[in-house]
Amino acid sequence: MSKEKVGYPEKEWGSERQPIIVKVRTEERAAQVARVCDHFNWHYIMGMEFTEDLSDLKKALKERFAPANVYDPCPCGSEAKYKFCCAKTIKNFDLNQYLKTFPNESSS
Numbered sequence: 001m002s003k004e005k006v007g008y009p010e011k012e013w014g015s016e017r018q019p020i021i022v023k024v025r026t027e028e029r030a031a032q033v034a035r036v037c038d039h040f041n042w043h044y045i046m047g048m049e050f051t052e053d054l055s056d057l058k059k060a061l062k063e064r065f066a067p068a069n070v071y072d073p074c075p076c077g078s079e080a081k082y083k084f085c086c087a088k089t090i091k092n093f094d095l096n097q098y099l100k101t102f103p104n105e106s107s108s
């Protein structure tokens, strides 16, 4: 018998069980979000709304970059521990900037 996890599901943003739900206002934004989600192979549900809401995406990205243990080596590749390296950057994570500068892989 396989061990099934019961109770609260693990936070797995972008999984089939917990897709990232975003609301965007413009086609351009939609394309940016789609690019990021495709890059990480995330499931997402996107809707066109008057008010933009990217909080799910932001959480997913933060979690993606932050190790479970803040004393683990930083995922950015430096030898430093995460807590003393990128933790601050992630805390002030600028999603807007991230989306704008995210490399467009299809145009290489």
Ligand SMILES: [Zn+2]
Residues within 6 Å of the ligand: 074, 075, 076, 077, 078, 082, 085, 086, 087
């Ligand atoms: Zn770092």
